[in-house]
Amino acid sequence: MIKIFPSILSADFSRIIDAVQLVEEAGADGLHIDIMDGHFVPNLTFGPDLVASLKEKSNLLLDVHLMVENARQFINLFAQAGADWISIHAEGAVHLHYDLNLIKEMGKKAGVVLNPATPIHCLTEVITEVDFVLLMTVNPGWGGQEFIPACHQKITRLKNWLQGQQLPIPVEIDGGVKIDNFGELIGDGADIFVVGSGIFNTPDPAQTLRRFQEIAATWENKE
Ligand code: DX5
Ligand code: ZN
Numbered sequence: 001m002i003k004i005f006p007s008i009l010s011a012d013f014s015r016i017i018d019a020v021q022l023v024e025e026a027g028a029d030g031l032h033i034d035i036m037d038g039h040f041v042p043n044l045t046f047g048p049d050l051v052a053s054l055k056e057k058s059n060l061l062l063d064v065h066l067m068v069e070n071a072r073q074f075i076n077l078f079a080q081a082g083a084d085w086i087s088i089h090a091e092g093a094v095h096l097h098y099d100l101n102l103i104k105e106m107g108k109k110a111g112v113v114l115n116p117a118t119p120i121h122c123l124t125e126v127i128t129e130v131d132f133v134l135l136m137t138v139n140p141g142w143g144g145q146e147f148i149p150a151c152h153q154k155i156t157r158l159k160n161w162l163q164g165q166q167l168p169i170p171v172e173i174d175g176g177v178k179i180d181n182f183g184e185l186i187g188d189g190a191d192i193f194v195v196g197s198g199i200f201n202t203p204d205p206a207q208t209l210r211r212f213q214e215i216a217a218t219w220e221n222k223e
Helices: 013-025 047-055 071-082 098-104 151-164 179-188 205-221
Strands: 002-008 033-035 062-069 083-091 111-114 132-136 171-174 192-195
Touching: 002 205, 013 033, 013 047, 013 205, 033 047, 047 062, 047 071, 062 071, 071 083, 071 098, 083 098, 083 132, 132 151, 151 171, 151 179, 171 205, 179 205
Parallel strands: 002 192, 033 062, 062 083, 083 111, 111 132, 132 171, 171 192
Antiparallel strands: 002 033
């Protein structure tokens, strides 16, 4: 099942709830929330209070992507705030195995994120602890960047590697997903698509999300 998680990073921050309600009503599968600390990435965004507030006002699955140094110190806060999925970067975790289990002990789905330059084999020793893998398909820090072409092949290699081990772990991708490359990215093997500017920076975000859903349905009917 292909899933689409709009990323509020590209929403109008003065009217975030309107953006969330709009994609919820249009049938989004989840909401991607980018947490940046100004250290791990050179940008700042939201804290756990925003997650708690959205949890109260929305029934969407909340997918929290931690782009922070020392992610462990924030896992508890975001879990208590109502995150459903929490992902941490392999590049930032000294004790990745421990941190993934901390997320799962809090009853949340645990994901590992890999930056574009980080090889897939970094997952080898932790893959059995992981509920989903998030591949960055741009360098993290900002919305609205171009998809990095080398990531097409990386998605396929990751998917093949997981299937070869009979591991039904979904592959989520994040960055540069647009209507124009969506079909190709489904073909590459991705399962979950984070889309920021590709939805919110279009004239009619709800209509664009429905267009993504139609393309996904066409691919699912082919299989
Ligand atoms: C980038 C973030 C993404 C961002 C993607 O660091 O992790 O989630 O919102 O934005 P688009 O879809 O515009 O590339
Ligand atoms: Zn993200």
